[in-house]
Amino acid sequence: MSQAAAPLPSPLTGDQGALLSRFAADADSSALLWASGYLAGLARALSPTALAAATAPTVAPQPATVIYGSQTGNARRAAEALHAQLQGAGLPARLLRADAYPLRELGNETLLYLxxxxxxxxxxxxxxxGFAEFLDGKRAPKLPQLKYAVLGLGDSSYADFCGIARKLDARLAELGATRVQTxxxxxxxxxxxxxxWREAALGHARELLKPAPAAHLATVTPLRPHAAPAWSQERPFPAELLANQPLSGREFKGTGFRRYAAPDKDVRHIELSLEGSGLAYEPGDALGIHHRNPDALIAAVLAATRLDGDTVVEHDGDVLPLSHWLAERRELTRLAKPVLAALAERANARELAQLLEPGASGLAALLGDHQLIDALRRWPADWDAAELVATLRPQVRRLYSIASSRKRVGDEAHLTLDVLRYHAHGHDHFGAASGFLATLEEGAQLPVYIEPNERFRVPLDSSRDIIMVGPGTGVAPFRGFVQERAETGASGRNWLFFGARHFNTGFLYQSEWQDAxxxxxLHRLDLAFSRDQADRIHVQQRLREQGRDVFDWLQNGAxxxxxxxxxxxxxxxxxxLDIVAAHSGGDAEAAADFLSTLQREGRYARDVY
Incomplete structure (x- = not known):
């Protein structure tokens, strides 16, 4: 009968152990990684005799490093999954966001997953x-000792699919690193x-890294277990719609509105209840939604393909009517190269096939100008229901910046929604998600989840000033920022640059900004309404006009x-770049370095789409 292994002896005193336990309970992964390196550095400073007594003779292998760069959270989740697999196999590994990675360490890496x-x-x-610029620049080190693999996430509705992944994969090889997988x-x-790809990466890691001996693997028992969130992208929370109110062409003032001239856009203010969900968000985070494609669009796709929506289709283990696949499981608005390739072959469309050839011009314009229905009408073909489902891409979940602070609105999340409607190729077109949201009435349930955006947060130091540039619905997160800073009593100043086409119909949350x-x-507000005068004026012009003050704020820590x-x-x-160069006495290169430094410090953050 085997006996349980005795716990490893600890050299810590009771007080030291208690302090370490409290730190480990409160620290996040970044803090733990930093602390481990700091303590290791202190250990290396010990005398050789003390160091030999405190450590075992076997040296654990250098860990694999997993670096991720993510805009909407998908790359982060993929990197976290790889990191968990490596750790589960007993392989030493660390996980870092690209802007938190110490660039000076790149020259010493031996196994890197990007x-x-x-x-x-x-x-x-x-x-x-910053990571991409460093790797592409003159300061990037030669990497003959490095073995690496890159996983790119992209959207084939763009012509340069996975473009940055391809570029960095090639650049690492150019610097002398060895690619261990495609x-x-x-x-x-x-x-x-x-x-x-992750399974292959795990296989290579097993060959390249020997698992650290059990006696040298630090075992940490969480004092506060971190349960998986109850609601997620895979299991969204059914939020109740509390309000769906037009913003454009009206003045937003509490629950009442005053109509101006007919709006040139349809912008909505949406309020959702998160009561009972346990979901928590911070200003800057996004709300993901599960939408249903519009019935009119589903009918148009069925008509163009001459298929019956009641036809039952089995795909990836699910058996559903074609109409259900088209309503909730397949992407019907954004085109993609694989879909066009299948259509070109099925319709024997030589013109389309030529657009898809490497180096051909016109593909980006086609992807930007056509929805799926336009392509189906332009190149008619015979389709089988099962083949159509297999060809179309999975439905894309839409993310919307949250336009509120929980400290002010409680268990609610507010959104600012621009409803996409336009006429092209002889037909009216609608945004799938925005059109769906615009039709919902109060009391309806909407499946939602929180997508954190840790880089887009109000400063931890509430005395810091902030400058916010958000034209149109880009102003949404800044409504939450201002609410948050007011509710927490932040002493720093808030400066907003907002722009729209027209003052009368596009000044979103006008009354709220005036009240603030x-x-x-709100301490400063600069406005740019591009079509209220002969010359187009945009937020970038307003920034240049206030360039001296903008630079002074940034110089003073904003x-x-x-x-x-x-x-x-x-x-x-x-x-x-022009502002910094003009007011710092520097040149374009110095201005670029200044802004890059702000980005690395977390003082220049963007949420662009």
Whole structure:
């Protein structure tokens, strides 16, 4: 009969052990990693005799490093899954977000796994901008000792699919590193590629890393168990809709509105109850929703494919009517290259096939200008119901910045929604998720989950000033920021740059901002209404006009936030480069370094889409 192993002796005194236990209970993973390195450094400073007495002779292998860059959380989850698999196999590994990775350590790495999403057309996510720039720059070290693998997450509705992953994979090889497995390129059905990629990575890690002996594996028993969240993307919470109120063309004032001229956009203020869910969010986080595709769009797809919605289709173990697949399981608005490739073959469409050839021009314009229904109408073909379901991509979950602070609204989450409607190719078009949300009435239930955005948070130091740039619905998180700072009594100043097409119909939350100015919750407000005069004026122009003060605020420790469309984010960044160069006496390179430093310090954060 075997006996249980005796616990390893500890050299700590009772007080030391208690202090360490309290620290471990409260610290997050980043703090624990930092502390382990700090304590190891202290140990190395001991005399050789003391060090030999305090440690065993066997040296554990250098851990594998898993780095992730994530915009919406998918790459983070994939990296966390790989890290858990490595640890579960007894292999030493650490997990770091790209902007938290100490770049000076890259030259000493021996096994690196990089999981990174692509933002827009081939760009890195915001938390990996500094890492990508360093790797691509002159300061990047030669890496002959490094073995690596890259997993890219992307969206094939963009022409440069997984662009940043491809670039970094090639750059690591250029620096002399050895690729241990082929670049993984995951589309929206992430695990189709990511799961086998992780299994292959685990296999390579087993060959390259020997599990540390049991006597040298630190075993930590959590004092406060961290249960998995009750509600998630896979199991969303049914939130009750409390309010669905038009914002555009009206003045928002509590629960009442005053109509202005007919709006040129349909923007909604939505309030949802999270009561009883246990869900918690911070201003800057996003709310993910499970939407149903519009009935009119489903009918149009069935008509274009000449299929019967009642046809039962079995796919991936699920058996559902075709209409159900199209309503809740398949993406019907965003086009993607694999879908177009299948359509080109089925319709024998040579023109479309040529657009899909490497280096061909026009694909990006097609992907940006056509929805699925446009392509089905333009290149008609015979479809089988099962083949259509297999060809279409899984439905994309939509994320919306939360426009509230729980400290002010309690168990609620507020959203600012721009309802997409436009006419193209002879037909009316609708946004799938926004159109779905716009039709919901009070009392309806909406499946939701929280998607944290840890990089987009109000400063921990409440005395810091903040500058917020959020035109259109990009202002949503800043409503939450201002509420949060007011409720916590933050002493730092709040400066908002807001823009829209017209003052009368696009000034979202106008009354709230005016009230916040009067109460001292908002200290400065600069507005840009692009079409109320002959010359177009946007937020980047207002930033340049206030460039001296913007630079002074940043020099004195202010945090800068930008939220909205990708193109707007690029224009604002260009304006900031001009502002810093003009008011610092430096050049463009020095200005870029200044903004990069702000990003690394967490003082320049963007949420662009």
């Amino acid at each position: 999981v990174i999403s692509t933002q827009g057309e081939g760009d890195p996510p915001d938390d990996a901008i 670049l993984g390129e995951a589309d929206l059905d992430i695990d189709t590629i990511a799961a086998p 100015l009067q109460k001292g919750e 945090h800068l936030y930008v939220c909205g469309a990708i193109d707007m984010g690029k224009d604002v960044h260009a304006a900031l």
